[in-house]
Amino acid sequence: MRQITAGQGTVTNQHYNVKTFHSTNSVGYLLKVSHAQMLARAEAIFAPNGISFVQWMALLKLSEGQAQTASDLCRAMCHDNGAVTRMLDQLEERGYVTRQRSVQDRRVVELALTAAGEQQVAALKPQFVEALNGLMDGFSKAEFAELTRLLNKLLLALQTKGLAGAEG
């Protein structure tokens, strides 16, 4: 007999029902497809500039001060450790990022954007913002705000509870 739990307590809101469940209604599926579509479009924008979406996002995170080290990037971008290392290899090779061992904690490699890196962020940000605006053009201000809020709420739920049943 399965116990329906989700981290802290019992499930009260039964949004989905086994009888009526349909794949196209699943939030997971919607996220998967919309993310895939959006990523493809984003790559199409960045590709002509010789940079991938994740690479640019890494530069952006650095530019925003959300990350100073590789570990920071991993956490901030929800990205694999090894993948980040290899990505930084490429970004360093292309002269967008510099790596320097920290003197306080010699495990840490401090990351810094070069002028070229800053420029790449600044150059592509308008394109990216514009593309997002174009995509969301059919959304009212309220809808846009609500979507952003709900996605953030979902993200918070994912980080705190995760999906129930995984530990059963």
Place this chain on the structure above:
Amino acid sequence: MRQITAGQGTVTNQHYNVKTFHSTNSVGYLLKVSHAQMLARAEAIFAPNGISFVQWMALLKLSEGQAQTASDLCRAMCHDNGAVTRMLDQLEERGYVTRQRSVQDRRVVELALTAAGEQQVAALKPQFVEALNGLMDGFSKAEFAELTRLLNKLLLALQTKGLAGAEG
């Protein structure tokens, strides 16, 4: 001079602004991270049953009648052609799916779920639904409905317009 267009017309709703834009506000970023998190959790659920999330989703699509052929699956799941072929190899090898050349159109391969495939869908659906419910427990009925609606709206926008700037 860049023209701000998005498929059919000029952008009117400037949800994002280059000056105030921040990565954590970007819908693309939110989708990326929440999808990654959710996928990871889903895999954790399916892994003990020796099946991946995409594999199970394929079985589900077949079970729902959303797909009869490999091409159908590609479109329905927004998945690569070759990847689907190889996935079907595995599913067939494990006895979840049968492939049979169509006699009407001998290019197509008709897919069918085996009893084991049906059983796998039926067995894991409750777990999946329950996990989703647990995750969305903090969402009110209205919030849940709105999130679903907005994601579907986003998906529609992606499929019709795509991201502006890609063709520029």
Place this chain on the structure above:
DNA sequence: ATACAATAGTTGCCGAAGCAGACATTGATG
């Protein structure tokens, strides 16, 4: 009937991501 485009499926190739293991370093504990 022939030629050509379009579609369905398969395969090889490449790049990227996830995972595990290794190494160095730090901090805490005995």
Place this chain on the structure above:
DNA sequence: CATCAATGTCTGCTTCGGCAACTATTGTAT
């Protein structure tokens, strides 16, 4: 001081998805 867990980074291995090329088949146009 010795030990050990924890953290940060890097590397090898494996898997998987996207892309392109190829074959086979169908439909269409000349």
